[in-house]
Amino acid sequence: MVGSFEQACCSGIFLKRADGTVELAKRFAANSASVQAVPPAVLQAAAQRAVNSGVIVGVGHDEQIAILDYDPEEVHQPQDRSATFQALGVPLISHDAIMGALVMSAVLNEQPFAMPDLNLLAAFARQMAAFIENARLYKVVQEREVRLAELVRQLVSAQEGERQRIARELHDETGQKLTALAMGLAAIEARLGSDDLAGAKQLVHDLRDLSNQAIAELRNVMSDLRPALLDDLGLAPALRSYVQQYAARYPEMHVTLSADRPSQRLLPEYETVLFRVAQEALTNVARHAHATEISVLLTHLPDLARLEVSDNGIGFDPLAPDRSVAGSGLGLVGMQERVTLVGGTCRIESAPGAGTRVVVELPVIPDA
Numbered sequence: 001m002v003g004s005f006e007q008a009c010c011s012g013i014f015l016k017r018a019d020g021t022v023e024l025a026k027r028f029a030a031n032s033a034s035v036q037a038v039p040p041a042v043l044q045a046a047a048q049r050a051v052n053s054g055v056i057v058g059v060g061h062d063e064q065i066a067i068l069d070y071d072p073e074e075v076h077q078p079q080d081r082s083a084t085f086q087a088l089g090v091p092l093i094s095h096d097a098i099m100g101a102l103v104m105s106a107v108l109n110e111q112p113f114a115m116p117d118l119n120l121l122a123a124f125a126r127q128m129a130a131f132i133e134n135a136r137l138y139k140v141v142q143e144r145e146v147r148l149a150e151l152v153r154q155l156v157s158a159q160e161g162e163r164q165r166i167a168r169e170l171h172d173e174t175g176q177k178l179t180a181l182a183m184g185l186a187a188i189e190a191r192l193g194s195d196d197l198a199g200a201k202q203l204v205h206d207l208r209d210l211s212n213q214a215i216a217e218l219r220n221v222m223s224d225l226r227p228a229l230l231d232d233l234g235l236a237p238a239l240r241s242y243v244q245q246y247a248a249r250y251p252e253m254h255v256t257l258s259a260d261r262p263s264q265r266l267l268p269e270y271e272t273v274l275f276r277v278a279q280e281a282l283t284n285v286a287r288h289a290h291a292t293e294i295s296v297l298l299t300h301l302p303d304l305a306r307l308e309v310s311d312n313g314i315g316f317d318p319l320a321p322d323r324s325v326a327g328s329g330l331g332l333v334g335m336q337e338r339v340t341l342v343g344g345t346c347r348i349e350s351a352p353g354a355g356t357r358v359v360v361e362l363p364v365i366p367d368a
Ligand SMILES: Nc1ncnc2c1ncn2[C@@H]1O[C@H](COP(=O)(O)OP(=O)(O)O)[C@@H](O)[C@H]1O
Pocket: 284, 285, 287, 288, 289, 311, 313, 314, 315, 316, 321, 322, 325, 327, 328, 329, 330, 331, 332, 333, 355, 356
């Protein structure tokens, strides 16, 4: 029996493709070039049959393929000790999935395989299947790690960009106004000694306007950072206020909002997730969609909170969003990551010319 392994040649590992056919992944070298071996096509056929049937397949001396009713997942007692084979195809099975087949063939006219070999081969195939599965899982984990690293990199740079934007806004708008305010106050101070009271009064009036503008701008910046309504009154009022501002900013679009109030407020982090998704989805509509109609729908079911943002714009292929602009594509990815982190689902339904719909569902955890 062992002799047959030593003389095994033309053996290989075949892996199953997505379409179910097998391809040679690794061929073991023949131990002598001159030996006559089972033709490769027969080995390939044996591998295919092993993959299709999930049991060990034997190739007889006549190159006929026989399905041996031998389940490699179980330990067998050899029954027919006289049956011998020129080659064997053993399915590689891990966690009930057939990944391919190990094919071993003996040199023609030498001692062929016999039934007792099957147990050993089956055990070997089990180990190999586990090894292949681990290698695949490792690859998946590695790829995910690369994607995560890229996401973190983009998030950090987006955060920096956001900080720059806020700093610029504060400097250019609010900072300028505060400077003007200080200069105005100095001018009033200079006039206080004179009797130009009317001039000083006008200045005070102007400066009050200026300070009100600065306050309004600061409010905008703060509400961009964290809408106070979200903490104070909850998601629906915060959404309503955001949609109002949005509609005022983009008068060319018609926005409708329908938001019901929950019997009980969602957890703060859930409210934040839904609010940020709405914000990103609406920003995307304004930036990319060329839409005329937008609808925002917030529904609270007993066990589910559902947010839907749809537009009648140009749409896009969600599987291949436009990444030609550097840093683009983070919005949708970030949205999905955020929702997934709190155990929800995020669907982006869109097609070129067919508008876009973003649907987020978060499970509502009942308060104990
Ligand atoms: N509502 C929408 N209508 C049309 N295209 C959209 C819409 N939302 C997203 N897209 C497309 O998907 C891409 C990725 O969006 P996103 O991840 O938010 O990145 P960004 O907005 O920074 O470009 C956008 O560049 C755009 O091409």
